[in-house]
Amino acid sequence: MAKGCVRSNTLLVFTIGGVMCGVGLGVLIQHLGPSQTTLMWVGLPGELYIRFLKMLIVPLVVTSVISGTSSLNANSSGKVGACTVVYFLLTNFVGCVIGCLLTVLVTPGNSLPKDACVMEQKSSEISYHDLFADVFRNLVPDNLFLSTFQQTQTRYQMQNTCISTNQTEDRQTTRKKTLEPVDGANVLGILTVSFLVGICAGKVKEDVEVFRAFFNSSFNIMLYLMRLFMWCTPLALLSLLAKIVSSTDSLLEDLTAIGMYLVTVTVGQCIVVMVIVPLLCIIVIRKNPMHFYYALREPLMLSIATASTAAAIPDTVCILVTGMGVDKHVAQFLVPLSTTIGRCGTSLYVSVASVFLLQMQTSGTNAETVALVCLMATLLSTAAPSVTGSSMAVIILILSNFSVSSDLVAILFSTDWIIDRIRTITNYVVQVLGILITNSLCVPLTSNAVRRISDVSSFNTHL
DSSP: OHHHHHHHTHHHHHHHHHHHHHHHHHHHHHHHOOOHHHHHHHHHHHHHHHHHHHHTHHHHHHHHHHHHHTTOOTTTTTHHHHHHHHHHHHHHHHHHHHHHHHHHHHOTTOOOOTTHHHHHHHHHTSOHHHHHHHHHHHHSOSOHHHHTTEEEEEEEEEEEEEEEETTEEEEEEEEEEEEEEEESOOHHHHHHHHHHHHHHHHHOOSSOHHHHHHHHHHHHHHHHHHHHHGGGHHHHHHHHHHHHHHHOSOHHHHHHHHHHHHHHHHHHHHHIIIIIHHHHHHHTSOOOHHHHHHHTHHHHHHHHHHTOSGGGHHHHHHHHHHHSOOOHHHHHHHHHHHHHHOOHHHHHHHHHHHHHHHHHHSSOOOHHHHHHHHHHHHHHHHHSOSSTTHHHHHHHHHHHTTTOOGGGGHHHHHHHHHHHHHHHHHHHHHHHHHHHHHHHHHSOOOHHHHHHHHOHHHHHHHO
């Protein structure tokens, strides 16, 4: 029994081992007084891991979005599909808002590194009106090819002008704004184009099967590559954590900050699962939340064990149809769709992690920064595929818009295996609740569904 459990969770065991060995190796190296060259070679495997993760971002987003949206054709989805997409966009956004507000209140990353003043001075020169405008510009790229490695950003040029008055010359400095391409994939623009292409592919009825098959196959290949790449995580964690621990001067403060970050994420997930979901159960679908959770106990345990809601798709469809009165065709269509775009827990986690790392680099985060993080976390978390490591890629993308080094993401890996299980709970219950709400609002009840719902004794027997 124990051997089988370890064998089925080999990557998790290796990841925990990589965290422990990385911290231990970092403490040992710190006592030896390492040089900058030594630290570079210690952190090189982790740096290559981050670079490879960045490389996979564009193909993962493109294949995931086109593959998913091309299935939303008028015959199979219609009002049901539209209602589901709107619901998950709203819940993903609510998760981001909760995560950002909690992180601003708790401030887990309030410890400042030595170069924080420099970072704060640079960020203070940027107008957040221009920052938001850049986000909308990047949503509509003017060159799709360039969007794969460049994005548009407002830059400032200082100009000195001389003004002659009464035989005296006054120098006046003005700031001129220009739009310039900067390095970094414009994932927002790629997301927009991929979404439109996928929707159009779903509407066209002729000569699109090869197109869909190509992107479905490409998405499966990218998922397989990502899963293979995840086996490098233990070594990358060992490298990254060893470099961070060996180069830090305040290990206890860093551990305290990580602990507070973990608490913040957990509290946010509990608010969604224990407060928001039960309220929606009572108000919208008028079900007892205890019955709702009890009916989902087995697929929920499977999702937690595998850290993926996709593993519970067959059990979820069965419970929704036989125990909760959901139309069979609706359940078969919405369960895979909700698994693809239902990211409330992930959005909350991404927003907390992004604001946490921003707090580590600046003395405070203002309302504009938080709003921008909410917007980007909602869009990117919805588009990211349901595969281990994709949330880290989303965090790296968000931080790149604030000129924060992607090396800081290594701090999050030490707790990611725990948070994976916690956010999976939130993702799963919000997904099932969304299916029930969509079914109750958009699908007329059949006589069999009415009979199943009204038969309380049968429902309790299933529970």
